[in-house]
Amino acid sequence: MYRVLIVDDEPWVAYGISKLIDWESEGFQVIGEAYDGSSALRFIEEHRPEAVISDIRMPGLNGIELLNEIAKRRLGTEVILASGYSEFEYAQQALRLGAFDYLLKQIEKEQLLETIVRLRGYLEQKKLDAGDPDAQLNDLFELLDADGHTTIGQYMRNRGIKPEHPNVLLINALFPYATATDSSERVAEMPEMNAHVMRTGSNKLSYILQYDEALHAKELLDFITGSLNDASHIGISMPADLSYPLSKMFHAADIALFTSCFYPDQRIVRYKENEAMAAGISGTMLQLELSMKERKLSGMQECLQRLMEQCRGMQLDQFASVYNQIISLIHKYYSQASSQQDIEFLTYDQLARTYSSIDAVFERLKNGFELEGKPDLPVISGQVKAVMDYIDSSFTEDIMLGAIAKRFNLSLSYLSFLLKKETGTSYSDYITGKRIALAKELLKESSISVHEVVERVGYKDYFHFNKLFKKHVGLTPSKFRKL
Structure with a gap:
């Protein structure tokens, strides 16, 4: 999600621009408004938005001067300037100085939308040209966040994909091996069905399938049993149309996928809305x-x-x-x-x-x-140290607490008690803390992609790691790296 700041010395104008289009559907988030050039510059230096829409005539720094300061300080923010017909000479100057575009007031919805679509494409290409290996995954993380409102149709339109069928399914699949890394997104065209494929984890692919359920139910079954033959676990969302939010479909497919993981005998699980609770x-x-x-x-x-x-x-x-x-x-x-x-x-x-x-x-x-009610068992000398040494040397591995209990011949509950007494926290929180600390150190190395960091600290799901890191640190890994 690209962040945008709106700058105008008339607050009602700035507010109007912020409500003129559905920013989120176009891949943008309005993160603030400023009412003069000087406060806008301070905001840009602190928050580093990818884009600014600014009036030209303002007190303090005007729009042209703000554009100059952004370039001089190498802040990397793209600037769209706006003014009336009588100030057209400013437009020529602004474009010469590197503004992305120039809009005439009053800004019309179609005019703003067309510019923002072009800006999104420019920013995406800019990321690719800069060699950011995590660019597409970061964008996907924002889109698939639980609070996202971007619809399936908007998502596909933003990527230049023409919807050809009325029904949509989202399938999440886990594989026993690392999935392809050459591209995080691609489109696979098949007879009677289109599949948009997204890499959403080290061992995970997500498929947006377009098909006609009334006519091509067999083709859907053939795709699941054929193209996903190597998948160890498959989660299928409920069917929907193009107006349904992408994030909700992904969430439903994930619930089905984790249900499959939880029950070893259920390789394929289809999400059920409002499933009745078991009697009793x-x-x-x-x-x-x-x-x-x-x-x-x-x-x-x-x-x-x-x-x-x-x-x-x-x-x-x-x-x-x-x-x-x-x-x-x-x-x-x-x-x-x-x-x-x-x-x-x-x-x-x-x-x-x-x-x-x-x-x-x-x-x-x-x-x-x-x-409960039993006396504390005696702790063998050096036993706790041996357990902690083992955990500290293998915290990046996927080791369950039960396996550690068996290794040291302890009951699961007693081991939990010992770890709580030693660390002041639960086993899962202790492991998470160690992994987050290691991730923060690895993120300082710009040559290591966020995806590599995820794998090195012991996670397979890029999106799970992003949510976890943001919860504990307050920023996504990519934004933390920019500090």
């Missing part, structure tokens, strides 16, 4: 709460076993809801329990990354309750 879960949850309240271990274990069977095969976002209800009860009745301190609320994707299966989730929950 509410009753079992009430019984579990009663058992927790009365500290009846056998009752808790029986309820957890029943919940595991009731939830088996459930779509992962729904299972995450049930899981987090259990965590709420644990926090309510066991807030001081040492063996349950590291059990935390998790989203559907965090569940899939933290646990290998639904059985592993309930094993962890059951073990935590079994340890």
Whole structure:
């Protein structure tokens, strides 16, 4: 998403420009308004927007002087200037000085839209010419963010792809090997169907399929069973039309994909909207709460076993809801329990990354309750140091806490307790902290692409890493690198 600053000494004019077009659909975000050239320059130096739309006649620095200062200070911001018919000589001067374009006031919607489309193409080419290996992936990250509103049709139009069929599906596929790196996006044309392919992870490809569901259902099945034959896990979104938001389709396909990962026997999962919750879960949850309240271990274990069977095969976002209800009860009745301190609320994707299966989730929950009321086991001399040394030397590898417990002949719950006592945090948070710290160091090396950084610190999903890094650091990796 390219950032744009709007500058005009009349606030109502600046506001009007900010609302004139759907900026996000065209790949832009208005990040601010300024009402004189001097404050605009300070804003540009601090935030480094890719584009500025500025009036020419302003107090302090005028538009021409602002353009000069941007060039002199090598800020790299593209400038679009605006003024009335009587100031046409300024237009000639502005273009000579390197302005991207010149608009006549009052700015019309079609006029602004045409200029912005050309500017987007120029900025994309500028990135490619600069050899930025992460340019396309960064743009995709912004587009696929959960809050994005860009529709499938707008996304395709922005990339010069002509929609030819009424129905759209988005498929996310994981492969047992690294996917092609020569391009993050490409279009594959097939009989009766078009596929726009995006690389969205080291081992992950996303496909936007255009087809006519009424006429070509067989071709869709042939594509999934044929072209995706090598994929280890496949998640398919709900069908939609070109007016549906791209980010929502990607999110739905991801839920299906992680559901497939969570249940080893389900290689292909299709997302189901408003899937009914399994019967009996509410009753079992009430019984579990009663058992927790009365500290009846056998009752808790029986309820957890029943919940595991009731939830088996459930779509992962729904299972995450049930899981987090259990965590709420644990926090309510066991807030001081040492063996349950590291059990935390998790989203559907965090569940899939933290646990290998639904059985592993309930094993962890059951073990935590079994340890309650038992005296602390003695810590063997040097045992904690050996565990920490092992974790610190292998934190970039995909090692589950259960595997470490087996390696050191410890129960999962007791190991969690030891790590919490030693580090002050949970195993997953400790690993994340180590990986983020390493990523920040690697990002200082401009010769290493963000995609390479992702792989070096132990992640396979570029978009997951971007969200995680932004959550902990406050900036995306690409923006952090520019500091």
